[in-house]
Amino acid sequence: MTVYILCFVLFLVGLYGIITRRNLVKIAISLSIMEFSIFLILVLIGYVDGGLAPIVDPEMAGQVYVDPLPQAMVLTAIVIGLATTAMLMAIAIRLYRKYKTFDIREIKNLRG
């Protein structure tokens, strides 16, 4: 149970960062933290106590294996997360070139 609560705490840390930070890069980092808390939950979903890596060996009957599907999901999700982070950082760099700052209080052309 503690692990799940810790994952949730990590999620909240990311959310807190997105809401309160004023630096574009820190917002991007907070978003990544949040992503990784979800990935941890996904890995935990597939975890089986005392389970082996899911390469089934017919000679070892009765052996417990962990669920491979969430692991495959997490790998895919990490790749997607990489794409989002790369995109976010690319935009942050372009924004810095235009405004000469990472501070979101000075980047506010869009209103209303």
Added chain:
Amino acid sequence: MEALIPLFVAIPLISAFLIIILGKLVKGLHRILGPATLLALLIMALFSFTGLNQAAHIYTMGGWSSEGGFPIGIYLVLDGFSVIMLCVINLIGFIALFYSLSYIRKYTAEANYYALFCLIVAGMNGVVLSGDLFNLFVFLEVSVISSYALVAFGVGKTELEASFKYQVLGGLASMLILLAIGLIYWKTKTLNIADVRNVLDAGYSKPYYIFVQVLLISGFGLKAAIIPFHAWLPDAHSSAPSPISAMLSGVLIKAVGIYVLIRLFFNMFVFTHEIAVVFTTLGAISMVIGSLLAIMQWDLKRLLAYSSISQIGYVVMAFGMGMILIVKGDNYPAATLALAGGIYHMINHSVFKGLLFLNAGALEHRLDTRDLKKMGGLSSSMPITSSTSFIASMSISGIPPFNGFFSKLIIIIAAIDGKFYLLAVLAIVVSIITLAYFLKFQRYAFFNKSPGKALEKIREVPFAMSFSMVVLAFLCLALSLLAFPSLREAVLQPALQVLMQSELYSTTLLGI
């Protein structure tokens, strides 16, 4: 028929990468390959629409079909509801891309634009066809990540800021969706939508799934920009290049937002009365507040973006009313009518909102401004833009004989029939407010006195742009034919059947 299904995803993916790779060698390849891809997809979508002779066509990826009743592979499902969305996506996609042939010339890196456009279409086709939750998430990310890039395509100050905002909120939404998918997998041990329904039918713990449903509503609600989650939409949709705004407003928020919500809540969960009430209230709130926010705008594309929120509210409200009536179970004809109105309004909205954004793009192309106060007297110098935008404005504000009138009428009749008198009154009031702000747009852009001499020399936009606008304006009129009951049944009945007999989806897919 089954062999066609994967091509909807494969063709745009392949041509997206071909444009980038071969574009270096063959000059101008993207200008041919891009529209050709979308035209092929449109023809395929229309063909599968006419050829849909059974409840659902299933394609299993890699030939991994079911093993002892448990589906192993990833399913792509083509049924009555998804085929309508496919037609809408590829139709608006083709027209927007044809329009881009002239419009996008002012930007650099044209080839990237066409490649990203193909990717966004591939992602949306995948979302609509997918029968597997995680696969749906992957396609959703493909389409939204390319839309982040396309919103920032102008790389000006506002574009970048809008894209950053869109990405942060979009990323948050994706995380909520991924968490919900993980939680569903945890309890049901399956990701196949039909199989999840099958497992849930055997009984489930209610509080757990209420949490999952709330996560899904907030995640996909963020993607669909229903009102408490709408903050990114006006920025993103007004900053993007106009054909992309037409794609985002016309198709993306429906394909990855509304469509998925409806599909999951009808065909995966058995929705309860509470969820139905949540849908109806969210829809009604977005409808009212969206229109009130729109009337205050002076930036043309921001006005259109807020009006999208309002019109999406109509769609969500219609589906919500249908869900309430289905749960009550005593007035099925009204429920069917409400759902039909929702689907019909969704199709209509993509046509007229696409057209309005293309009009806004045409004005921006010639005037280099989106500010309504700086326009005026353009009806004589830009006759095609003026007349098509007049048709679209009348259509969206619900003036007969255009399509918007009939879909709103069906929603209002369903509301009265289902005894939602307050919602019927709200729908009429919002329709009048919509008329008000579109008359404002017409008056300031086209009929006012011209503010300066400079505007009198404006010429009409090039052929590719005016042609796409005329096609969509024609569709605004043609789609009103769906108001005839016989024609409506022929077109909407397969989709309605998927929603009304929601348990059929899982039984046909699993072959029980």
